[in-house]
Amino acid sequence: MSEVSTIKITKTTKSRLSETDLKNVPFGKIFTDHMLVADFVNGAWQEPEILPYQPLSFDPSLSAIHYGQSIFEGIKAYHNVRNETVIFRPYDNFARFNQSAVRMQMPEVPEEIFIEGMKELINLDKAWIPGYDNHALYIRPFMFSTDTFIGVRPSSTYKFMIILAPTGPYYSKPVRIAVEEKYTRAAPGGVGQAKNAGNYGASLKPTSDAQAQGYDQILWTDAFEHKWLQEVGTMNVFFVLKDKVLTPSLEEGTILDGVTRRSAVVVLREMGLNVEERKVSIDELIDEYKKGNFLEAFGTGTAATISPIKELAYKDEHLVFDLEKSSQTSIELGKRLSDIRLGIVEDVHGWIEKI
Amino acid sequence: MSEVSTIKITKTTKSRLSETDLKNVPFGKIFTDHMLVADFVNGAWQEPEILPYQPLSFDPSLSAIHYGQSIFEGIKAYHNVRNETVIFRPYDNFARFNQSAVRMQMPEVPEEIFIEGMKELINLDKAWIPGYDNHALYIRPFMFSTDTFIGVRPSSTYKFMIILAPTGPYYSKPVRIAVEEKYTRAAPGGVGQAKNAGNYGASLKPTSDAQAQGYDQILWTDAFEHKWLQEVGTMNVFFVLKDKVLTPSLEEGTILDGVTRRSAVVVLREMGLNVEERKVSIDELIDEYKKGNFLEAFGTGTAATISPIKELAYKDEHLVFDLEKSSQTSIELGKRLSDIRLGIVEDVHGWIEKI
Numbered sequence: 082m083s084e085v086s087t088i089k090i091t092k093t094t095k096s097r098l099s100e101t102d103l104k105n106v107p108f109g110k111i112f113t114d115h116m117l118v119a120d121f122v123n124g125a126w127q128e129p130e131i132l133p134y135q136p137l138s139f140d141p142s143l144s145a146i147h148y149g150q151s152i153f154e155g156i157k158a159y160h161n162v163r164n165e166t167v168i169f170r171p172y173d174n175f176a177r178f179n180q181s182a183v184r185m186q187m188p189e190v191p192e193e194i195f196i197e198g199m200k201e202l203i204n205l206d207k208a209w210i211p212g213y214d215n216h217a218l219y220i221r222p223f224m225f226s227t228d229t230f231i232g233v234r235p236s237s238t239y240k241f242m243i244i245l246a247p248t249g250p251y252y253s254k255p256v257r258i259a260v261e262e263k264y265t266r267a268a269p270g271g272v273g274q275a276k277n278a279g280n281y282g283a284s285l286k287p288t289s290d291a292q293a294q295g296y297d298q299i300l301w302t303d304a305f306e307h308k309w310l311q312e313v314g315t316m317n318v319f320f321v322l323k324d325k326v327l328t329p330s331l332e333e334g335t336i337l338d339g340v341t342r343r344s345a346v347v348v349l350r351e352m353g354l355n356v357e358e359r360k361v362s363i364d365e366l367i368d369e370y371k372k373g374n375f376l377e378a379f380g381t382g383t384a385a386t387i388s389p390i391k392e393l394a395y396k397d398e399h400l401v402f403d404l405e406k407s408s409q410t411s412i413e414l415g416k417r418l419s420d421i422r423l424g425i426v427e428d429v430h431g432w433i434e435k436i
Numbered sequence: 437m438s439e440v441s442t443i444k445i446t447k448t449t450k451s452r453l454s455e456t457d458l459k460n461v462p463f464g465k466i467f468t469d470h471m472l473v474a475d476f477v478n479g480a481w482q483e484p485e486i487l488p489y490q491p492l493s494f495d496p497s498l499s500a501i502h503y504g505q506s507i508f509e510g511i512k513a514y515h516n517v518r519n520e521t522v523i524f525r526p527y528d529n530f531a532r533f534n535q536s537a538v539r540m541q542m543p544e545v546p547e548e549i550f551i552e553g554m555k556e557l558i559n560l561d562k563a564w565i566p567g568y569d570n571h572a573l574y575i576r577p578f579m580f581s582t583d584t585f586i587g588v589r590p591s592s593t594y595k596f597m598i599i600l601a602p603t604g605p606y607y608s609k610p611v612r613i614a615v616e617e618k619y620t621r622a623a624p625g626g627v628g629q630a631k632n633a634g635n636y637g638a639s640l641k642p643t644s645d646a647q648a649q650g651y652d653q654i655l656w657t658d659a660f661e662h663k664w665l666q667e668v669g670t671m672n673v674f675f676v677l678k679d680k681v682l683t684p685s686l687e688e689g690t691i692l693d694g695v696t697r698r699s700a701v702v703v704l705r706e707m708g709l710n711v712e713e714r715k716v717s718i719d720e721l722i723d724e725y726k727k728g729n730f731l732e733a734f735g736t737g738t739a740a741t742i743s744p745i746k747e748l749a750y751k752d753e754h755l756v757f758d759l760e761k762s763s764q765t766s767i768e769l770g771k772r773l774s775d776i777r778l779g780i781v782e783d784v785h786g787w788i789e790k791i
Contacts, residue, residue, distance in 0.1 A: 109497070109586035116496055136493045141471055141599050142464070146580050149504055149633030150640065186640035221586055225501050226637075231464035231576055231601060232739075233670050235640045244496050246586060265625030268659035270618055272638040278504030279634015282581075283627040285505065285541035285590045304623035304659055315588050384587075 088201050093133035103211040106247050113206035113245040117198045121188050121239040129198045131205060144236040145225035151278035152181040153223035155383040158203050158210060161424035166207045166436040169422055171196055173340045178222060181275040186235040187224060195222060199243055200436050211247045219248045251384040255404050256297040258313060260363050260395035261287055266311060268304035273335035288314060300393065308362045311335055316380030316388060317342035320366060321410045323374045325355040341381040347430065348417050363395050370400045377402060379411035387415035443556050448488035458566035461602045468561035468600040472553045476543050476594040484553045486560060499591040500580035506633035507536040508578035510738040513558050513565060516779035521562050521791040524777055526551060528695045533577060536630040541590040542579060549596060550577060555791050557598055566602045574603040606739040610759050611652040613668060615718050615750035616642055621666060623659035628690035643669060655748065663717045666690055671735030671743060672697035675721060676765045678729045680710040696736040702785065703772050718750050725755045732757060734766040742770035
């Protein structure tokens with residue numbers, strides 16, 4: 082980062098940090114003192130600005146509310162063991178954000194705004210990074226359309242923002258998951274690979290229905306046969322068999338190309354495991370489970386990190402995992418990723434961005 | 437409507453009506469003097485209120501922006517030939533709005549707020565209804581989630597609003613349409629039948645790509661084979677053959693159950709035509725076109741009303757319609773619907789709601 086910031090900063094006159102219990106902060110409800118804002122107007126990005134965190138004003142005809150041009154990312158920053166402030170793979174999220182922008186017919190955000198703006202903002206609010214195990218500063222870059230017009234067309238104006246939320250663990254315990262047989266998250270040619278607001282809104286009823294049956298989340302299946310596994314709620318998913326680790330592949334464009342997923346594939350291979358990214362059907366998993374070969378399942382995500390799965394339910398089949406005995410892989414993977422983030426081991430992949 | 441309103445009204449002190457050219461008003465950019473607002477808090481709808489049209493304040497973590505719980509409707513009001521103010525089939529839109537709400541895990545809006553609130557609002561701003569051919573007052577009810585929380589879960593608070601926009605014709609000329617071969621709007625089990633914001637945002641890039649090729653809109657096809665026809669942009673679609681009229685059926689839940697579509701099916705049957713609601717493939721249409729049996733195509737929608745299609749393009753096939761010679765059906769349908777709305781013929785179906 083350049084020594085002299087080029088971003089205009091207006092500091093808060095009244096920090097809320099002293100009233101915040103960083104150790105027990107709930108996920109996603111408490112935001113730091115400042116936010117980054119940049120407007121896209123007349124075909125060009127205007128100078129970004131850092132302002133005190135504050136409400137925005139919008140017209141009831143705001144395009145994003147009516148037509149859903151709205152995308153986001155989730156990234157985390159940490160204090161490492163040398164008390165440096167680090168961000169995990171922000172360039173990966175930056176690239177994905179702009180891929181989402183293209184799919185949603187929104188302008189791409191330049192690196193000077195996304196990456197440099199993020200660093201500047203975190204630097205200003207770094208005292209908000211919780212110094213506790215499994216805690217982090219959750220970074221939420223997002224962009225939405227701001228035309229005040231209710232005809233269906235791409236907006237001509239947009240707002241890019243970054244807000245920061247100190248956070249503890251997202252899922253506090255291992256999850257029970259229902260394999261979805263009726264609802265569809267995405268089909269090829271749709272927006273399943275984009276991190277747009279609409280994908281999440283559409284997932285809430287199927288998830289709530291599963292929760293009413295006693296599950297925590299659903300494992301989405303393909304739109305055609307409802308047997309090819311996709312992703313879970315806010316996570317990609319991995320299945321550990323005796324001789325390999327399976328994770329659904331990305332080529333159909335129906336699931337999110339997760340940054341934690343991508344990191345997990347690399348680290349699992351470093352652990353000597355045979356990772357196969359390919360189509361995975363629930364039938365194959367049931368078969369392997371019955372043979373005693375299906376040992377472990379876990380989800381990966383920026384918010385969720387590495388989240389062990391306690392049960393996969395599909396029709397009358399319940400694949401139950403004894404987490405006391407069989408979560409070696411997810412525990413080891415989680416530890417290795419954590420060691421990289423915290424600077425306990427060397428970052429040989431160039432995943433860590435220091436501020 | 438009850439004589440005495442129960443809705444609290446705060447009138448504007450400065451109407452913008454005198455500065456508005458109702459004859460040349462652009463679609464969806466100019467809003468009337470007032471808006472209706474009702475909040476869902478603590479599990480219950482609060483008293484709706486009519487306020488001067490004004491900006492809202494929202495936190496950057498507004499749930500709707502991040503997770504897309506956002507739905508809307510489009511309805512039109514007119515002055516009929518007896519100078520009564522009438523709304524076309526608002527109860528149909530009311531029912532569909534609540535179906536969208538259920539799919540998006542949002543609370544249903546009660547009739548007292550949706551219908552009575554709409555009538556009250558229109559009554560207050562009825563001087564804004566343009567008295568010109570093909571003009572109307574476009575009514576936009578919408579609801580979005582308002583929690584300030586960036587975890588993925590259904591919001592616990594929502595805002596329902598109605599805003600009104602005086603409007604002229606939406607498409608000013610017959611449209612050229614490309615049949616989509618790559619992108620997907622919806623698959624069974626998805627949210628294609630819901631009028632949620634995300635569906636529209638996802639449609640913009642495919643539409644823009646087609647526009648770059650010289651087309652006005654795309655005709656969506658199914659997610660699996662890209663040959664079963666779905667809907668067009670903001671319209672349902674009808675194909676007039678020599679001995680029947682075809683329109684894609686609703687049973688897969690991938691297309692919008694349009695109120696104008698529903699009205700068109702009834703009126704076309706009254707015109708003595710044989711209307712088939714069923715799966716329609718592009719192959720069938722090309723075949724009929726080559727035999728000289730495919731006479732006419734048009735779209736239907738609240739904003740678009742009845743919109744003749746000039747061309748359907750699919751791979752190397754261009755089905756071109758001579759609108760001078762062959763748009764009798766859409767013209768007659770449009771006239772009959774208009775006569776019902778304007779009170780020139782009797783409303784035997786109970787479609788007209790007087791204020």
